Amino acid sequence: MTEKNNESLNTEDQTKEVNEEITEGIMESENPEEPKENITRWVRIKPFHFVMLLFFVVFLTAGITTFALAFGDEKVVEVGVPTRTEFNKLFKAYDLLKDEYYDELDQTDIVDGAINGMLDALGDPYSDYMNQKEAENFHMNISSSFQGIGAEIQEKDGFIMVVAPIKGSPAEEAGLKPQDLIIAVDGKSISGYSATEAVTIIRGEKGTKVTLTIQRAGTDQPMDITITRDEIPIKTVYGEMINDHIGKIQITSFSTNTTEELKEALKELEAKGMKGLVLDIRQNPGGLLTQAVSVSSMFVPKGELLFQVEHNDGSIEQFASSESNPLDLPVVVVIDEGSASASEILAGAVSESAGIPLVGKTSFGKGTVQTAFDFEDGSNIKLTSAKWLTPNGNWIHEKGVKPDYEVSLPEFAFLPFLNPDLQLKESMQSQEVKTAETMLQVIGLEPGEVDGFFDEATKNAVLTLQKEAGLEETGILTAETTIELMSRLSVKIQESDTQVNKAVELLQQDLGLTEETDEEVEEDTAS
Structure with a gap:
């Protein structure tokens, strides 16, 4: 699967290292003077010095005893160790588990669970804690191919929902659709799972099979879909000529090489006589923010806004097109319910800053930006760090980008x-x-x-x-x-792609072409 936990708007340099260590509530002091090896040393002490040392030890012991009696059951806080009073309850809960739980504790599981609990309390499906294996999968989604079923998923209201299958993936070929709910994997319920937990059990080696139990909107009974996992390709751009004048380019996600792939596809179609372009970002679940910026800049005049980022302190950061020579031909963009995140940035930018018409259905509605922070042990926290707004300041979160021409596909x-x-x-x-x-x-x-x-x-x-x-x-x-x-x-x-057909119709009107003139051109060429 891409099984990218929507995965998400990410910058290429978004991974930051978190240098604080995660503690289990009991912090051990480290003495830099302590020998690194166990070395036996013999030291001569003069009789007078020995008596004084003995007296000092007795005095120190008496002092500690008096201190303990004075403070009763209160614990002595180790000198030099910083305390955080807001975590007192957490530490006490850990101590209770350690002292009273009937079975042996796995400290790693306990700490991971505590972090997961904090993030779950946010109620944000895009903020997540990932253990080492999950974090490895997360980084793999951004930069390389992987083995799985090839579908973007996210957690929504306690369920795992398909955002979009990847073009040409086993998930698409098996018939997974946007907004399908995955309620079980290989017969085991995944109710309450996070997206990263679901990815871990759905993903697997090429050639192996996984059975997903799907609940589809408008159907009464769940259905089982068995999918054979495969190597998920990293190609994200596909181009073709629809007719002699109109080209179509589909962008399936925003990955490391998307901009370069798009430039190459445009060059090939222009060489074939393309005069107008249908840009298809349906079922594109998003990806790298930097790629969304560079792709959007190819269609928006230099200096015009692409989008805005509102940080948690209320400050607004604006991102403008840096492209000196945007594409100089008519364009129509096609979107649907599976267009999410970076795709919506592109749709909002070309619509509001370049006047490019949108055709299809209202997009998914993900208006937040995520940043990933790595811990030293390889685990990871992915946090929603900001909102993004369209050039006109609209926040499309859970509302989506509305098309100028709403067109449904056939039933x-x-x-x-x-x-x-x-x-x-x-x-x-x-x-x-x-x-x-x-x-x-x-x-x-x-x-x-x-x-x-x-x-x-x-x-x-x-x-x-x-x-x-x-x-x-x-x-x-x-x-x-x-x-x-x-x-x-x-x-x-x-x-019978009614959405693309509408886009072609708009382009032909813009170019002053009709189906009849197309036929005349073909006859002239044939003669």
Whole structure:
């Protein structure tokens, strides 16, 4: 998975080292004069000196005894050790556990739990404590490829929610959708888990499988989706020509090389005759703040605001475009519910500072910035350190960026995943059969009435699909037949991409082009 715990707006130099040590409530003094090795030494002491030393020891012991009696049960605070009165209750709780708990304590677990408790009390899903393994995964998400299922997740109201699957990832191919709730992993409930805890058990080695139990909005019953983990690619930019004049570039996340990848993709499409650009940041969960700045600058005139950061002391820091030569051609940006964090910075910047229209659905709504601090043992705290605001000062947190043209995808774009391990055959009745009937109907085959009952008409539609695909003609929907059905549906969704189609329409109007003029150009070229 990217399983990046939304993961998040991060700067490339955002990781700071925290030099304070975490204590367990009992702080041991360190004597710099103490020998480093156990060395036996013989010292001669003169009789007079020995008597004086003995007298001093007796006097010191009596003083300590008097002090202890005077203060009763009160503990003696070690001289030279700083105290924090606000932690007295915490230290006392630790001492009670240590003295009274019936079983042996794992001090590391106790301290980690205390830190987690403080962060949980914030009620902020983006602030989190990560142990060594979780912190390693966090840094891996920012700078390199990894092995997992490839999905951005976050904790929301005690549940783990999918922000967006990564393009081309096992999660996308298996049918995970934005706002799916993951309620169990391999049959074990993850209710109450943090995003980093969920990432740890969902991520795994390439080739291994994990079964996620998903609750999807609008459905009554949870569904199990089994996903085979893979190496998640680090490529974040994909370009193509839609027609002779309009190019489309999709940015799937903001990683280390996104800006350079985007420049290369633009150069390739301009060489192919691109006159207008559809910039697709749907299901882009965000990433590096520095990359969001550099990408946004490519579309916003120099000196114009990209976004603002409001720090916890109320001060405002403004970030402006530094690009001397922004892209000089019409652009339309496409967003959806899976566009989050850095994607929303880009959407807000181009909309408010460059007048670029937005098409699609209201974005996710993450208006905060996170900073990571490392401890010496390799563990990590990720804290929400600031708010970010659009150029006009709007805070989009939990509200999202609204498009200028609200366009929904066809309903069949949100059909649930069909498990290829299932066998759907004649006389069966279920929700899965109804989903299959809908898919068959969408791709142009006639399954009869879409009622969830696998009748003869449904069987004939499956037989037609198998015949066209060169598969064994059994009339049973399973394995390769199910995969073929979902593959054809995916193609149909791309062909019926109403959001991109609207963006193309706007660009053609801007360029003074119509479908008819496109056809005339093609005829002229052919002749």
